[in-house]
Amino acid sequence: MELRLYDTLTKEKRPFVPLDAKNVRMYVCGPTVYDFAHIGNARPVIVFDVLFRLLRHTYGEAHVKYVRNITDVDDKINDRAARDFPGLPLNEAIRKVTEQTGKQFHADVDALGALRPSVEPRATEHIGEMREIIEKLVAGGFAYAAEDHVLFSPQAMNAANAGLPRYGALSNRSLDEMVAGARVDVAPYKKGNTDFVLWKPSKPGEPSWPSPAGIEAEGRPGWHIECSAMAWKHLGEYFDIHGGGIDLVFPHHENEVAQTCCAFHQERMANYWMHNGFLQVESEKMSKSLGNFITIHELLKDWPGEALRLNMLKTHYRSPIDWTMKSLEESARTLDDWYRVAADVAPGKPAVSVVEPLLDDLNTPLAIAALHGLRGDAAALSGSLRLLGFLSESAAQWEARKQRASGVDAGEVERLLAERTAARARKDFKESDRIRDLLAAMGVAIKDSKDGTTWEVAR
Numbered sequence: 001m002e003l004r005l006y007d008t009l010t011k012e013k014r015p016f017v018p019l020d021a022k023n024v025r026m027y028v029c030g031p032t033v034y035d036f037a038h039i040g041n042a043r044p045v046i047v048f049d050v051l052f053r054l055l056r057h058t059y060g061e062a063h064v065k066y067v068r069n070i071t072d073v074d075d076k077i078n079d080r081a082a083r084d085f086p087g088l089p090l091n092e093a094i095r096k097v098t099e100q101t102g103k104q105f106h107a108d109v110d111a112l113g114a115l116r117p118s119v120e121p122r123a124t125e126h127i128g129e130m131r132e133i134i135e136k137l138v139a140g141g142f143a144y145a146a147e148d149h150v151l152f153s154p155q156a157m158n159a160a161n162a163g164l165p166r167y168g169a170l171s172n173r174s175l176d177e178m179v180a181g182a183r184v185d186v187a188p189y190k191k192g193n194t195d196f197v198l199w200k201p202s203k204p205g206e207p208s209w210p211s212p213a214g215i216e217a218e219g220r221p222g223w224h225i226e227c228s229a230m231a232w233k234h235l236g237e238y239f240d241i242h243g244g245g246i247d248l249v250f251p252h253h254e255n256e257v258a259q260t261c262c263a264f265h266q267e268r269m270a271n272y273w274m275h276n277g278f279l280q281v282e283s284e285k286m287s288k289s290l291g292n293f294i295t296i297h298e299l300l301k302d303w304p305g306e307a308l309r310l311n312m313l314k315t316h317y318r319s320p321i322d323w324t325m326k327s328l329e330e331s332a333r334t335l336d337d338w339y340r341v342a343a344d345v346a347p348g349k350p351a352v353s354v355v356e357p358l359l360d361d362l363n364t365p366l367a368i369a370a371l372h373g374l375r376g377d378a379a380a381l382s383g384s385l386r387l388l389g390f391l392s393e394s395a396a397q398w399e400a401r402k403q404r405a406s407g408v409d410a411g412e413v414e415r416l417l418a419e420r421t422a423a424r425a426r427k428d429f430k431e432s433d434r435i436r437d438l439l440a441a442m443g444v445a446i447k448d449s450k451d452g453t454t455w456e457v458a459r
Contacts, residue, residue, distance in 0.1 A: 003058060003359045005241070006318060008249065008273040009170050013361055018240050019271060024055050024064045025239035027231045027270070029248055030120070032071040033101040034080045036295040037108055039308070039323060040245075040279040040286060046309055046389075047276045047317040047362065048243045049114040053387060054358050057350070067234045068117040069227060072098040072124050073207055073220055090205040108296040111305030113389040121230045123221070124207070129229035130221045131212040134198050136263040138213045143198055145213040146189040150199040154178075155192050157258055163267055167194075167258050170273060171250035178250075196255055197222035224255035231269075232260065242270035246277055276317045283322055294323075304401055306390050307332040313364040313388070333459045335398075338371070338385060341378055343395040348379030350387040364388075402457040406443050413444055417453055 003016040018024045028048045031037055048066075055064045077094055085093035110116075134150055137143035142160070143152045154167035154175060168174055178194050201219045202208035208218035221229075231239065237260065244253065253273065260269040281292040299308055311331040315321040351374055357366035367388070374381035385391045393401070403410055416435050423431040439446055445458040 001356050001359050003054070004361055005272050005274060006361050008275050009268075011172075014272070016240075016272065018059070019238070021059055022063050024059050025235040026052065026055070026064070026066050026241040026243065027227070027235055027239065028066070028068045028117075028242075029227060029244040029252070030068040030070050031101075031105050032074050032076060033098045033105060034074065034077040035101060036297050037105050038286065039281070039294045039296060039299060042109070042112060042296050042308065043276050043279055043312055043317075043321070044243065044245050045109050045114050046112060046312045048274075049112075049389060050313065050358070050362060050364065051241075051243070051274075052115060052117075053389060054362070057355075057387060058359075065119070065235065066117045067119045067121065067231065069230045070102060070120060070122045071223070071226060072102070072122050073226075074223065078206055091207060094207065104297060108300065111300050112296070113306055113309050113392055115389075119234050121234060123226040123230065126226070126229045126233055127209045127221065129233050130199075130225045131210075133225060133229055133232065133259060133263045134212040137198065137259065140262060142258075142262040143213075144191065145215055146191075147187075148201040148211070148215050148217045148219060149187075149189065149197060150211075150213050150215070151190060151195040152198050152255070152258060152262075153192060154194045154196075154258060157262055160262075163265065164261050165257060165267060168254065170254050170257055173250065173254075196224065196251065198225045198259070224252055225259060227252070228256050228259040228263075228269075231256075232264075237264040238266050238268060239270055241272045241274060243274040243276075246275040249275060277320045279321045279323055281323045282325075302405065303328060303332065304335070304398075304405075306335055306392065309389060310335060310368070314368060316365055317362055329459055335390070336402075336456070336459065337375075338381065338390065339393075339395050339398040341375055342382040342385060343391050343393065343398060345378040345382045347383035347386050347391075348377075350384040351377070351380045354384040354387070399456060406457045408443060408457050413439065413442070413455060417446070417455065421453065 004013050005016050006013045026048070028044060031041060052064065052066045077097055078090065081090060081093035081097045085096055134143060137152060138145065138150065142156050143150055157164060157167045158175065168178065175194055199211060199219050199221055201217050207220055209220060211217060211219045242253065257269045260266065280286065281294060284290055284292060286292055286294070307328060311328045312321065314327065314331065351370065353370040353373065354367045357363035357370065371381065371384060374384060382391060416439055420432050420435040423435065436446060439455070443458050444455050446453055446455045
């Protein structure tokens with residue numbers, strides 16, 4: 001079965017044909033490192049990690065390159081730095097914020113079972129590439145300098161009609177329907193209301209670099225140009241897959257397409273555009289004002305990362321997801337069972353019944369349903385789970401993690417079980433039942449069999 005992926009641009013599911021099967025290339029927009037990543041941020045991390053694993057499984061690990069950027073120059077970072085470190089020069093405070101939040105992001109996504117990308121570029125390391133693209137756009141008549149800013153003109157792009165895509169095609173909007181997007185200043189020096197910033201002057205104390213387009217004052221890049229530059233540097237002018245959350249389609253990805261295609265005279269920037277759907281919490285939009293804004297870091301205090309991962313993958317990536325505690329509890333119990341059956345078994349080849357749904361536009365709900373049918377083949381279950389990023393620990397490590405999280409004293413449990421065994425031996429079933437109830441109250445489930453009694457922390 002061939003890999004088929006849904007392309008946001010063409011609005012259809014198409015067979016995936018890499019530009020070069022020996023060098024499959026994917027770019028996914030990464031975090032802006034100014035705060036803890038929330039559970040909504042975890043969705044693209046997990047979704048595109050599964051795709052990364054599937055591409056490696058299909059084409060070979062050495063033939064897939066995955067780039068996920070880090071945005072480390074941004075107004076939100078500046079504001080956070082000034083708030084948290086008021087006694088430090090702004091640039092020094094910014095370094096502290098980006099180092100701390102970047103380190104926390106890595107710790108969180110590692111716990112989710114996500115592989116590190118092949119390359120993880122930082123925006124501040126690619127200012128030269130940004131300036132180079134901007135110079136190309138100005139020379140081509142697609143951008144202009146005004147009052148120490150450089151702005152891109154979608155009108156100029158659409159008027160050129162020289163083998164370029166139409167601005168608005170990705171988000172399926174016309175210029176008349178558009179308004180200035182996020183992170184775009186509405187200002188009198190703009191020629192058109194849809195023009196967006198490629199470069200802007202820095203305020204005193206902010207990060208700054210020599211400006212392009214003959215501007216004397218130092219400045220810093222706009223948001224959209226950062227990803228165009230990093231994708232070009234590490235994947236080239238035209239590559240296979242560009243991914244991210246559905247909220248990025250406009251203006252961010254629309255503007256990326258415009259910048260890259262106009263600078264390099266390409267009809268497309270990426271052959272496939274993939275976007276994951278929105279996430280709600282208990283049927284409500286996640287927001288700090290509603291008190292349901294949940295970070296990955298907070299959830300990891302109470303739940304193993306693999307439970308968060310499974311809970312995310314139970315919904316198809318393009319569909320909206322409703323994140324509930326009930327579903328998370330079910331996911332954790334499912335993993336308890338899989339760990340008992342398959343964690344300590346040598347992995348076999350991933351089952352066809354699991355791989356085929358993944359090849360059909362990452363149909364993870366169907367793949368997970370197939371996993372439940374593999375309990376009788378522990379080797380296939382083990383191999384299939386590992387393909388999806390599960391079973392990172394032994395069964396004993398998994399159980400120990402549950403005990404630590406619940407505060408259960410394993411020694412005390414074993415002592416009570418020994419007392420219960422003695423009570424059963426002397427047929428004191430009242431005492432045996434009392435100890436069983438006591439263990440249940442401690443959060444311990446026991447199971448009697450002909451081979452003896454086993455126990456586990458109940459979910």
